[in-house]
Amino acid sequence: PRRRIPSPDIVIPPPPHPAPPPPGAGQTSPAAPAAFRSWTTAADWQDGTAAGTVVGTGTPAGDRASLTMAAAVGEERREDPFGLLTRRWEYARWTSAFQEAAEPATELVVSWNADTPPGTWLRVEVRARRSDGADTPWYRLADWAADDRDISPASAARQSDGPTAVATDTLAVTEPASGMRLTGYRLRLTLHRAPGHTTGPRVRRAGVMTSAVPVRTTAPPTEPGVGRGVELGLTGLSQYTHTGRYPRYDGGGRAWCSPTSVRMVLAHWGRHPEPGATDWVDRSYDDPDVCHAARRTYDHRYAACGNWPFNTAYAASHPGMNAVVTRLGSLTDVEELVAAGIPVITSQSFADGELPGAGYQTAGHLMVVSGFTADGDVVAHDPAGRTNARVRRVYPRRAFETVWLRTRAELPDGRTLGGSGGVCYLLWPDDADSRQRHALARAGVR
Structure with missing residues (x-):
């Protein structure tokens, strides 16, 4: 199974700026069942x-x-x-x-x-x-x-x-x-x-x-759909704000992409730690909720905060919240959820230059898909932004769906990079409306 290295910088550097695979290149197959x-x-x-x-x-x-x-x-x-x-x-x-x-x-x-x-x-x-x-x-x-x-x-x-x-x-x-x-x-x-x-x-x-995860280096392209022009109003949180803080939890903030993404979505749903739960956090630190999330998603055996079910279990420990780990087959599925008001946390890996606008490379990273532009490109709240103000990004649709949906990347020097094959976290409240429940049902979740 592919493992996640939750810091966007921890990866053996590939040759500089390999080009993203063109549509249809590499081994393709239908959406991962x-x-x-x-x-x-x-x-x-x-x-x-x-x-x-x-x-x-x-x-x-x-x-x-x-x-x-x-x-x-x-x-x-x-x-x-x-x-x-x-x-x-x-x-x-x-x-x-x-x-x-x-x-x-x-x-x-x-x-x-x-x-x-x-x-x-x-x-x-x-x-x-x-x-x-x-x-x-x-x-x-x-x-x-x-x-x-x-x-x-x-x-x-x-x-x-x-x-x-x-x-x-x-x-x-x-x-x-x-x-x-x-x-x-x-x-x-x-x-x-x-x-x-x-x-x-x-x-x-x-x-x-x-x-049944298909071995593929790319995925079939999709056309913009119901999510086009929809953007959910998330507040940006940067994992890098917490660099050096509480290194006993996976080395500190540089590795906290998963809990930081979860915290952004929980805040979107109006959920925060219970009173007193962050009293242990140094009062000089901003965004103490992120430190709380890192501590409560930390897997002591894995020695990291990137255990997928630990993150959804943490999210669902907040009153009235539900959360699961699943796979989606395309950005069309993500658009349906976002159009219904549900942000989607996605897991992806990519080499330098494969996701234009990212400015980093990663063997495994979590971010929030929070919307789509009028042209169908992906609006992401990416915790790898070095400040909270730099968390919102726009990523090209084709490049994003490739690095998220593939299971394998062949790098120019012969090395390979794994991929999640469409893994995501879905978080939603008990009082989700009928449109949100319908979108979840179409994603196979009830």
Whole structure:
């Protein structure tokens, strides 16, 4: 699986200014097929196997329900490998029914939205079925809590059964060219609480994105559509404002593209940290919300703030918010969301000169698509701007869709650069309007 290096400057420099691939150049294929499965309703949760869990009350979003802890079914002694004390925890567990993949897949990403009051945390695991008929082990994807007081939130060390492997946040077929695929999966959530507590985590949403990622160096071009001339009014936040601040979180602000992008979108929806949550931030620092986001998206195992599901889980820890990791197939899909009022956070990589106007190169970077010009070019709130005033950018449509949708770039010196294949974060509130819900549904998210 492609890994993300969250600073736009950390990359082995390619030869200067390679030209962007022309339309139609390189290996192309249809839009990356992706399917997203959600668990949000009482029927969804009741379709799984409960061991100490129950379906809780709904949310303002109509039929939404949540998974909560009714009774402990076991106890675990957990040693925190990142400096916190070894503690005993009791737990309850929920396991989904087996899910057939909509199409045989090469990758799988799980995201979740949960509340973890003090003294609670959540473990996320998945087991996939391979096309040879064998099941993978139960792969641990995360031990997660909304803050770092009880556990150090972390993904697991690299895991593999040979044909498949997990790297940080992605379960993938190790050799897609072999024909091996993921044909289905089960999701397992283990809710933990300290002995004596009467409440545990509340899981409001779980989602699994499966996709057969095509190997391609470019993607089919699209014509400007419903997003043309639409721009959402985001306030710019620069990751570079925070250079040198709190280096224990992924080296400081230069690597905070993902949490900074998430903070811009949360602010767009009117969500900010709870009162007192940023009291630990030096009072001389501006935009303390970004420091808050970096700390709460930090993956102690990955030692970075770029774990995709950690960022969406952080976003959804704000009251009334939902967030998922998924893939979109084209800028047409992004336009539909933006036209409905939903900014889209995209993951891309590019060499120097491939994205005109960027002024940097990156092996992996997150930014917000916040609109489109009248000509259909991309308006981005790019946290790589050196100041807040320089965050808003306009990027050429064709160049942007190439660096976002491709999975591989062939550099002139023979080296290669990976790509996300259309990965994005979608964040939206419980009270999203009908047009926004319709746009999300067209993106495969409910």
